[in-house]
Amino acid sequence: MAIIHPVYNYCSSLVLLKAMWRMNADAGMSKFLMLLFCSTRCVVEDKNSKVAWLNRSGIIFAGHDKWSLDPRVELEKRHSLEYSLRIQKVDVYDEGSYTCSVQTQHEPKTSQVYLIVQVPPKISNISSDVTVNEGSNVTLVCMANGRPEPVITWRHLTPTGREFEGEEEYLEILGITREQSGKYECKAANEVSSADVKQVKVTVNYPPTITESKSNEATTGRKASLKCEASAVPAPDFEWYRDDTRINSANGLEIKSTEGQSSLTVTNVTEEHYGNYTCVAANNLGVTNASLVLFSKYAKVGPDSGEFSQVSAPVDSLKSIPLPHLQPYLLKVNIHKNKNPVTETKTQDFNPYA
Numbered sequence: 003m004a005i006i007h008p009v010y011n012y013c014s015s016l017v018l019l020k021a022m023w024r025m026n027a028d029a030g031m032s033k034f035l036m037l038l039f040c041s042t043r044c045v046v047e048d049k050n051s052k053v054a055w056l057n058r059s060g061i062i063f064a065g066h067d068k069w070s071l072d073p074r075v076e077l078e079k080r081h082s083l084e085y086s087l088r089i090q091k092v093d094v095y096d097e098g099s100y101t102c103s104v105q106t107q108h109e110p111k112t113s114q115v116y117l118i119v120q121v122p123p124k125i126s127n128i129s130s131d132v133t134v135n136e137g138s139n140v141t142l143v144c145m146a147n148g149r150p151e152p153v154i155t156w157r158h159l160t161p162t163g164r165e166f167e168g169e170e171e172y173l174e175i176l177g178i179t180r181e182q183s184g185k186y187e188c189k190a191a192n193e194v195s196s197a198d199v200k201q202v203k204v205t206v207n208y209p210p211t212i213t214e215s216k217s218n219e220a221t222t223g224r225k226a227s228l229k230c231e232a233s234a235v236p237a238p239d240f241e242w243y244r245d246d247t248r249i250n251s252a253n254g255l256e257i258k259s260t261e262g263q264s265s266l267t268v269t270n271v272t273e274e275h276y277g278n279y280t281c282v283a284a285n286n287l288g289v290t291n292a293s294l295v296l297f298s299k300y301a302k303v304g305p306d307s308g309e310f311s312q313v314s315a316p317v318d319s320l321k322s323i324p325l326p327h328l329q330p331y332l333l334k335v336n337i338h339k340n341k342n343p344v345t346e347t348k349t350q351d352f353n354p355y356a
Contacts, residue, residue, distance in 0.1 A: 052064070052065050052104070052105040053065060053085045053102065053104050053105075054102075054103045054104075054105070055077075055085070055100065055101070056100070056101045056103060057098055057099065057100050058098045058099060062075055062087065063075075063077055063087070074089055074090040074091055075087065075088070075089055076090075087100065087102075092117075092119060094119050094121060094149065096117060096119060097117055097118060097119045098116070098117060099114055099115070099116050099117075100115050100116075101113070101114050102114075102115075120150070120194045121147065121148050121149040121194065122192070122194045122195035122196075122198075123146050123147070123148035123152035123190040123191055123192050123194070123195075123197060123198045124147050124148060124198050125144060125145070125146045125190050125198045125200050126145050126146060126147050127143065127144070128142075128143065128144045128145070128188055128200045128202060129141075129142045129143045129202050130202070131202060131203040131204075131205070132203075132204055133204075133205040133206075133207065134205070134206060134207065135206070135207045135208070135287065136179060136180055136206050136207065136208040137177055137178070137179075138178055139174070139175065139176050139178070140174070140175040140178050140204060141172055141173070141174050141175075142156070142172070142173040142174075142175075142188075142202055142204075143172055143173075144156070144171055144173070144188035144190070144200070145171050146171075146190030146198065148190065148192050148194065149192075149194075150192050150193070150194075152190035152191055152192045152197075152198075153190070153192065154170060154171060154188060154190055155188070155189045155191070156173045156186060156187070156189075157186070157187045157189070158182070158184060158185075158186055158187075159184060159185040159186065159187055159201070173186065175204075178204070178206055179206065180206050180208045180235070182204070182206065183204055183205055183206035183235075184203070184204065185201050185202070185204075186201065186203075186204060187199060187200075187201050188200050188201070188202070205235065206235060207235045207236065207285075207287055208234060208235055208287060209285065209287040209288025209290070210232045210233070210234035210283040210284060210285055210289065210290045211232060211233050212230065212231070212283060212290055212291070213231045213232060213233050214229070214230070215229070215230045215281055215292035215293075215294050216229055216294065217294045217295040217296070218294075218295075218296055218297075219297055219298065219299045220268065220271040220275070220297070220298065220299065221271065221298075221299045222271050222273065222298075223270060223271065223272075224270075224271055225267065225268065225269055225270070225271070226267070226268050226271050226275075227265050227266065227267045228265065228279055229263065229264070229265045229266075230263065230264050230265070230266075230281030230283070230292060231262060231263040231264075232262060232263070232283035232290070233262065234262075234283065234285050234287075235285075236285050236286065237261040237262060237285070238262070238283040239283070239285065240257075240264035240281065240282065240283055241281075241284075242257055242264070242266045242279060242280070243279070243280040243282065244277065244278070244279050249266065254268060254270050255267070255268060264281065264283075266279060266281075268296070271296075276296055276297055276298055277295070277296065278293055278295055279295070279296060280292070280293055280294070
């Protein structure tokens with residue numbers, strides 16, 4: 003009578019087979035192959051007994067005769083009484099019960115082992131990069147395969163990025179804001195191997211907002227610039243106006259615009275250049291503007307004076323200061339007489355058009 007000694011180098015009566023992945027360097031690409039790392043054995047002490055391997059599909063080997071058409075399956079014999087079954091490139095379809103059956107002169111003896119295949123996580127489908135308008139609803143999709151089922155984690159890649167953790171494949175963002183633009187990372191993880199990670203870029207379009215505009219003082223005969231900055235996606239186009247007339251780069255005026263900012267430069271300031279200017283920023287979602295003033299470095303004391311101008315001058319010389327054509331504003335004047343400062347400093351509200 004034959005005696006079966008099941009010997010499991012890497013397996014037990016309940017086999018937990020972890021799928022191992024190895025980079026195929028010869029492929030020249032990131033192609034992964036699954037390799038076998040589990041084999042089971044039956045040792046037969048009676049040479050007259052006949053051994054067979056079976057699974058749910060039927061007979062795999064009967065003695066040394068291979069019945070299976072699967073080229074990945076083969077017998078492994080380390081000595082004459084050993085009948086080990088080896089499966090190369092294991093996949094999930096190999097999972098199930100395997101039986102080593104020995105036909106003896108008296109009765110068949112069997113030993114079973116159940117193969118459980120675990121698979122590393124792999125993201126199979128993820129949303130393409132997306133562009134939306136501010137206030138829209140956005141749904142990102144990340145699908146992954148693996149055994150056990152991978153846990154999906156979403157994260158907004160910012161210094162304070164929030165994590166959205168769970169087993170959901172969808173990330174919904176309601177009423178998206180410009181602060182929520184950027185890259186979103188999907189991570190699929192299980193305990194088999196390291197996580198699989200992919201990213202989606204979300205671009206949020208919004209209309210222009212002036213972030214900085216600064217008036218400037220200028221001296222006749224010198225160069226002066228007005229600068230305007232705006233935030234928008236897509237990047238805004240800039241235009242400059244004086245009154246209702248659009249300004250072009252000509253006649254001593256130069257306009258330079260880059261993404262998000264623009265400047266108007268007067269190469270040789272004259273009295274005619276003083277006054278109000280308008281910076282306009284626009285994209286396909288909206289338009290905004292800001293008023294800027296180019297004013298004289300020396301403002302006249304009295305009912306006609308200039309914005310945010312601080313003047314120090316002898317009393318007798320104040321009447322000779324030229325009048326710029328400006329909007330109403332506050333004037334702070336430090337008055338001197340005979341080179342000695344007057345003790346009072348006056349701040350008055352003037353309107354040059356009154």
